[in-house]
Amino acid sequence: MKKISIIGYGALGKILTRAVLEKLEYAYEIAGIYDQAKIDAPQAGAKPIHVYTTFEELLKDDADIVVEIAGVGAVRAYGQKVLAAKKDLIITSVGALADDRLYVDLRKAAEKNGRRIHIPSGAVGGFDIIRTIALMGGADVEIESTKAPKSLNGAPYLEERVLPADEKREIFAGDARAAIAGFPKNTNVAVATAITGVGVEKTRVRIISDPEAAGNTHRIHAENERAAADIAITSKPDPANPKSSVTAAWSVAALLADLASPVRFF
Numbered sequence: 001m002k003k004i005s006i007i008g009y010g011a012l013g014k015i016l017t018r019a020v021l022e023k024l025e026y027a028y029e030i031a032g033i034y035d036q037a038k039i040d041a042p043q044a045g046a047k048p049i050h051v052y053t054t055f056e057e058l059l060k061d062d063a064d065i066v067v068e069i070a071g072v073g074a075v076r077a078y079g080q081k082v083l084a085a086k087k088d089l090i091i092t093s094v095g096a097l098a099d100d101r102l103y104v105d106l107r108k109a110a111e112k113n114g115r116r117i118h119i120p121s122g123a124v125g126g127f128d129i130i131r132t133i134a135l136m137g138g139a140d141v142e143i144e145s146t147k148a149p150k151s152l153n154g155a156p157y158l159e160e161r162v163l164p165a166d167e168k169r170e171i172f173a174g175d176a177r178a179a180i181a182g183f184p185k186n187t188n189v190a191v192a193t194a195i196t197g198v199g200v201e202k203t204r205v206r207i208i209s210d211p212e213a214a215g216n217t218h219r220i221h222a223e224n225e226r227a228a229a230d231i232a233i234t235s236k237p238d239p240a241n242p243k244s245s246v247t248a249a250w251s252v253a254a255l256l257a258d259l260a261s262p263v264r265f266f
């Protein structure tokens with residue numbers, strides 16, 4: 001039985017916690033949860049799950065794996081410390097890795113401490129074929145994300161402008177690094193797609209605001225001279241946070257299932 005600690009108990013952290021309790025109880029125990037906001041401890045059967053009052057308390061606990069499901073700031077603040085404490089790290093706020101320095105430092109910390117960083121597919125997927133096409137060479141990768149205005153409003157890029165509720169429009173086009181700077185709660189998928197493939201500067205990102213959007217839809221196109229892949233994923237936004245797709249939390253549970261299995265899917 002492996003133990004995990006979870007950083008972040010918002011919309012996605014709650015889904016992940018339930019998924020671990022209900023679907024992965026054969027392989028995982030939740031050692032505790034840390035969140036900077038005040039949270040109520042969820043029940044694991046008859047007993048409440050431990051809530052760490054400080055990040056330092058989480059670090060001292062004996063969990064094998066720490067899941068970050070909080071925000072890009074959490075990766076910056078805690079990533080290296082988790083690895084130095086000899087715990088594996090699952091990162092959902094992949095946007096933090098658009099910072100080359102931080103990405104290199106985290107990789108070095110993982111190597112030095114013999115630990116691994118795992119990147120779940122989050123609200124997208126297809127990292128296997130994107131990696132394959134990128135490794136073959138000459139790859140071109142783009143991602144288009146479509147969300148309802150309410151899932152995008154509040155992003156720093158919009159500078160307090162409110163998106164129209166009656167008009168579909170492209171609101172951003174640029175590379176993955178510019179995307180995460182402007183939309184840190186919407187384009188972790190773009191940075192994940194980028195670092196699994198051709199990098200943050202070469203990955204083109206478009207964001208569409210669509211009042212009619214039934215869910216959050218991400219379309220990825222990857223191609224080189226010998227292969228092409230089109231991947232489209234639509235996921236319901238979480239009612240508690242319409243910026244986030246519920247698949248992002250479930251993808252962490254699916255990754256944990258893979259880590260506990262003798263068979264690895266790539």
Ligand SMILES: NC(=O)C1=CN([C@@H]2O[C@H](COP(=O)(O)OP(=O)(O)OC[C@H]3O[C@@H](n4cnc5c(N)ncnc54)[C@H](OP(=O)(O)O)[C@@H]3O)[C@@H](O)[C@H]2O)C=CC1
Pocket residue numbers: 007008009010011012013034035036037069070071072073074075077092093094121122123124184185188189192238240241243244245248
């Ligand atoms: N890889 C992917 O495909 C996706 C990744 N994500 C990532 O998942 C994150 C969580 O999403 P979601 O659950 O919907 O967000 P929520 O805002 O609902 O919840 C995040 C929780 O984490 C807390 N938190 C934020 N920063 C820190 C920190 N530095 N230390 C401790 N706690 C912190 C927040 O506290 P407070 O309210 O005080 O800020 C909040 O309680 C997103 O911010 C995004 O980065 C989301 C969707 C897709």
Ligand SMILES: O=C([O-])CC(=O)C(=O)O
Pocket residue numbers: 123184185186187188189190216243244245246248
């Ligand atoms: O959940 C989504 O659809 C994508 C998202 O917010 C992100 O990548 O940050």
